[in-house]
Amino acid sequence: MALSLAFSPCPNDTFVFHALVHGLVPGAPPVEVTYADVDVTNTAAQQGAYDIVKVSYAALPWLLDDYQLLPCGGALGRGCGPLVLTRGDRTDLTGATVAVPGDRTTAYLLFRLWAQGQQPARIEVVPFHEIMPGVAAGRYDAGLVIHEARFTYHRHGLTALVDLGEWWESDTGLPIPLGAILARRGTVDPVAAADWIRASVRQAWADPAGTREYVLAHAQEMEPDVVDQHIALYVNEFTADLGEDGYRAVDALLRRAAVAGLTPTAPQISSSLATAWTR
Structure with missing residues (x-):
């Protein structure tokens, strides 16, 4: 049975998910893909619309009852803020x-x-x-x-x-958390999902030329050199593994937002899946 997967048509997302979408990750199930801007996926995820979904970190306080944060595949880094x-x-x-x-x-x-x-x-x-x-x-x-x-x-x-x-x-002093990858609780094994996504990232890094046609087809007429800059900036070490700095950054963002009264209080964000990457 295919898993439903939603992410944006932006180059960083299509680059990351190319191998998974095209059945190139050994052991991963087939996926049915929806391409949508993050504002759309933030809303759709509240209705449990997808098994695996890219959302804004800012939306997590409304989603973590139904979804598990995965430690890979998202957008977080330095020098890449709005x-x-x-x-x-x-x-x-x-x-x-x-x-x-x-x-x-x-x-x-x-x-x-x-x-x-x-x-x-x-x-x-x-x-x-x-x-x-x-x-x-x-x-x-x-x-x-x-x-x-x-x-x-x-x-x-x-x-x-x-x-x-x-x-x-x-x-x-922390990196900036932008986009998160979530797996729906009770539907997707989060450790397996993280393994599939990390394998997809590794394949993209190993053979970036293999992703090129797919990435450009969804790049909304973006110039190739801008596509390259985009991928280089947003697909980084945090894409493969949030790591302790990544989790600290997410938790700091959500704590500050809750204290300021801008979002509900979210559970503490921690590296609960960190052991997935030791295998």
């Missing part, structure tokens, strides 16, 4: 209209933690690909962007007001 973009030299967002990619994304949670004390007049959830053009055209005073936008925002004549990754890292 950016807040404007058209000029604005230094404060009080009274501003801000476009964000989703209300339960890690990017938006980081924005809310950073922006405490500022009072934007309006927050609008906007499809990711519409944010930079919308800010450039004056429909929004600022935009919160992720992923490849950090390589291309200059083309829209925009300025980075803050790099939320740099802010987070300087404040905590």
Whole structure:
């Protein structure tokens, strides 16, 4: 029986899951794939829509009763945080209209933690690909962007007001947790699922050219050099294994969010599956 698997069409996800999707991981079951932006998967996972799913770390407080966090396959790192973009030299967002990619994304949670004390007049959830053009055209005073936008925002004549990754890292000393991979409890063996995903990551690293056609087919007209930068930045040692720093980063994010009253309190995030990687 095929497992249902959902992740974004972004290059880091298609690169990571190429081998699993194409039946190249020995012992792994077939999968039925849904490609969707993380704002969609965050919502769908609340209804238990998928067996294995990529979501925002910020959504975990609503999902951990039904899903287990896996120690691999996600997006976490350094120098890879969301950016807040404007058209000029604005230094404060009080009274501003801000476009964000989703209300339960890690990017938006980081924005809310950073922006405490500022009072934007309006927050609008906007499809990711519409944010930079919308800010450039004056429909929004600022935009919160992720992923490849950090390589291309200059083309829209925009300025980075803050790099939320740099802010987070300087404040905590920890990497920034962005996207998590979850396995549905009672449906998927989390240790087996982690083994399949880690094997898929290893195959992608061993033969990146083998993933190329698949990655580019889903890259939404992204230029090949931007695709390469995207993968190099977001597929890193934390993709293979969160490790103690990764778990500490996730726990710090969720603890801060709960203390600030931005999310429900989540269970402590720890390396409960760390032994899976010693085999």
